[in-house]
Amino acid sequence: MGRQPCCDKVGLKKGPWTAEEDKKLINFILTNGQCCWRALPKLAGLLRCGKSCRLRWTNYLRPDLKRGLLSEFEEKMVIDLHSKLGNRWSKIASNLPGRTDNEIKNHWNTHVKKKLRKMGIDPFTHKPLPTTTTIQLPDNEQAGGPKPTPQQSEVADQDKEEAVVVETPLQSTINDQAKDGDKSIHAGLFDSMEVNNDFCIDEIPLIEPHEILITCENSSSSPSSSSSSSSSSTDTTVGGRFLSNLLEDLEFATTFDYNEIISSIWDDDFVTSLDLYNNCDDNSNIMVEPPLL
DNA sequence: AATGGCGGCAACCGCCTGTGT
DNA sequence: TACACAGGCGGTTGCCGCCAT
Incomplete structure (x- = not known):
């Protein structure tokens, strides 16, 4: 007898995520936090496997993600x-x-x-x-x-x-x-695994949960022409665009009060920082510290 | 301008690990 | 100790856009 699948796959959707699905996922996580991926799809009204939701969130929807090529x-x-x-x-x-x-x-x-x-x-x-x-x-x-x-x-x-x-x-x-x-x-980058310029590769996570570094991307240098060219509403996927663009794509301004949800979950400082990030147009780094949910 | 090949990347699959009972 | 379950991880696949011909 094989292992039980992570979720009932019958009737579940696969393939690229639509803006609507992204919206539901973001909405749910911002409201309820990350918990129980297995149950999340049902609660959020998504016809997706919990794993798929987790992957989508951690790889593309998390607000602390950098986008674009690695420096x-x-x-x-x-x-x-x-x-x-x-x-x-x-x-x-x-x-x-x-x-x-x-x-x-x-x-x-x-x-x-x-x-x-x-x-x-x-x-x-x-x-x-x-x-x-x-x-x-x-x-x-x-x-x-x-x-x-x-x-x-x-x-x-x-x-x-x-x-x-x-x-x-x-x-x-x-x-x-x-x-x-x-x-x-x-300095010391390759010295040893023990001490590495204030971090230990083996044990200490570089980012604390409360410390999220967001890099402002040059708006004119979106990751690829493909994503920018496909930013019209005809493209169902959100692709690699970063949160600000994502929210734009999802038409939150008219259909989803993102700010309201943010305000209700995260404190004012973080909201201000996030706002600052969303509006910035240079390449400076802004430290955004979301409170723990 | 058409098309075939290739590269990049988002997403899936299946196994592994940690935790609770 | 054994088992079940959820989450995490790494390998792989397949789609899509770009580029060369």
Whole structure:
């Protein structure tokens, strides 16, 4: 007898989320907080699996999410953390405020892997690629007999790396950069897992629940032309747009009093900060501290 | 201008882990 | 200790837009 599915899948909707569904989810969570994902869809009037709701909220609807490409520094952080933690994306994400594991995972698979290979670094081992004339095949097509799956390889690699900490070429590069300048940020980044510029990668979450960092995105540089071009009401998905745009898309102004709900749940300071964020148009960072729900 | 290939990313699936009983 | 359940995590899939031809 198999495990019971997380929810009754009969009649449940799958695929991209519609603005209406997003609205219901946001409305419900802002009103009731995050609790019991399994029961949430029913209570919120959604024909979705609880897991799907959780994913949608944590990856796209949370107000503390940053959007857009990872900055150079964030990318370096990801590479370094990956060299130490392997594919533990959630752990990596916990060290990058406003970034989700899914986002980092996607970024790794689509951008960083290629970049590292171009630099002659094996994205799995973080060590220099062998300088043979062998044609570099995709990960799962490496020549040569039965091989472990990528996951198995990575696990093995991780085990090795846990035993022996080796500074990768990239780390050296970054450490060199740290010597040249910007020491406040880079200093000690790769020193150890214990102390890392005031945070411990292993144990201490970088963001406290009450401390959410929101970066103002340049409104003219929305993540991709695709999302901006599809921002008309004909597009049913909200895609990667950030909350302010999202709320706009959802037509909260006319159909959903977002401010009222916010005010009823979060305190005035946070509401003011959120408002400030929503209206800002430069690239400054604003610290928004929502009270614990 | 049409179209086929490719890349990026949102979302799903299934397994794992933590917690309560 | 064993079991059930909910939530979390990582791998994978499939859609969609962009770009080259």
